[in-house]
Amino acid sequence: MNINLKRPLAFIDLETTGTDVVQDRIVQIAVLKAFPDGTEDVKQVKINPTIPIPLSASKVHGIYDEDVIDSPTFSQIALYFAKYIDDSDIAGYNSNKFDIPLLIAEFFRAGIDFSLEGRSIIDVQTIFHKMEPRNLKAAYKFYCNKDLVGAHDAENDIRATYEVFKAQLQQYENVPYEDNDGSISYPIQNNLESLSSFTPINLLDPTNRVIYDDEQREIFNFGKHKGKTLLQVFSKDDPGYYDWMMKGDFSVFTKKAIKKVWESIHQ
Template sequence: MKLHLLKPLAFIDLEATGLDITKDRIVQIAILKVFPDGREELKNQIINPTIPIPAEVSMVHGIYDDDVKDAPTFADVAGEYLHFLDDSDLAGFNSNRFDIPMLVEEFLRVGICLKLSDKRLVDVQAIFHTMERRNLKAAYKFYCGQELEGAHDAAVDIRATYEVLKAQLERYENVENINDGSPVTVPIKNDVSILSQLTKFNFLDPTGKVIYDEEQKAILFNFGKYKGKTVLEVFAKDPGYYDWMMNKANFSLSTKKVISRAWKAIHSHS
């Protein structure tokens, strides 16, 4: 099928040092520009992010610090990409939530405004999620082959959830590859201890505002200006931050419980 286009459509995909738009940087930019006459032009380039690439991120996209050390920075190529995108609408997969905001941020860092007001944005993931629902009713139909009658009644929904889990085990147990061909990292087994590994949950603070470090020892902030800093370190240097979190900002009781313990730990040794 040929796309019906009145102007070029540029499909954008970025690899980065992480997923935080404000602090992470692009390490690879690929843009496939499709023209109204069906022509295609691909620009694909490794970018030096000017900051280290975390090892766990490199393991995902396969780009390491050594790969980017001699590559141009985004500042070096920003003008070229601005010109390349100038006449185009934009598209991607999850691009409205990640790729385009990240690209806009990178342009702003070098003093360039990527004007979006005259562009149409097409997020392929949004179409996928619109047309292929991922709610319980859709899961029941997919795995159990039946329509879910009485959905949103709690008793009906929980019974359907149980039936879906059993059907998932029958379908996926001992399957070695997921539907895109990549290997299953956690093999599906009829074992709750294994199934629970598929779901990440922050037992320290369900809202995710504070988390444990990789060693599961120190407690870190996971938001705002102190993201990545330990709670003890921040409260020792900026005690007013504790008062703001406890009394002036809208944080959950779970978060407040954790930081209250940290605050008491500091002052019990003073």
């Protein structure tokens, strides 16, 4: 169907060095501009982010440092894209939480005050989540074809969860799953070890403030030291960071994780 447009609608997608809208940078931008007459135009370019692209991010989007070494920086193409979408409303997928804030931050660093005022902003993911809710009531209806009566009563909810789980096993067992790397696996098996691997939890710190890197070293997953090992920060870069965190509003899991590393340094 044709979209009822009064002016162009620019769909924006970014590939980036990570998911922190403050610290991370764009490595690729694509804009599909839909016009009121039904025509479309697409612009895309790879960008040198001027900082290293973490391997974890490259594994997701397939763009490595060597792929963008000769690409323009965002500041070199910022004015072009600002003008390209200046007449447009804006849309994307998860764009309200990520793509738009990061794009505005990149414009700001390039000296461009790009305003969102007066534009219609559409997040396709929000429409999806609101129209196809992913709560227990919706899951119970989808998998069991039953209406959840007495939702938010603990016993009713847990019985529904149990029924949904059994229905998932029946529906998805031995069904192929494709991950972000394009690898195919069959994770839904009638054994808890396989299912646990498919629904992982960070046992080190479930709040994900501290995670393990590929070498199983504890690293920060937030803030100014994101990506650095706790050992490096506490022993060399910023020893006072430990006291700040221990006094801060962090979970008991986070504090337990950093305390273990701190005590290993000061044994």
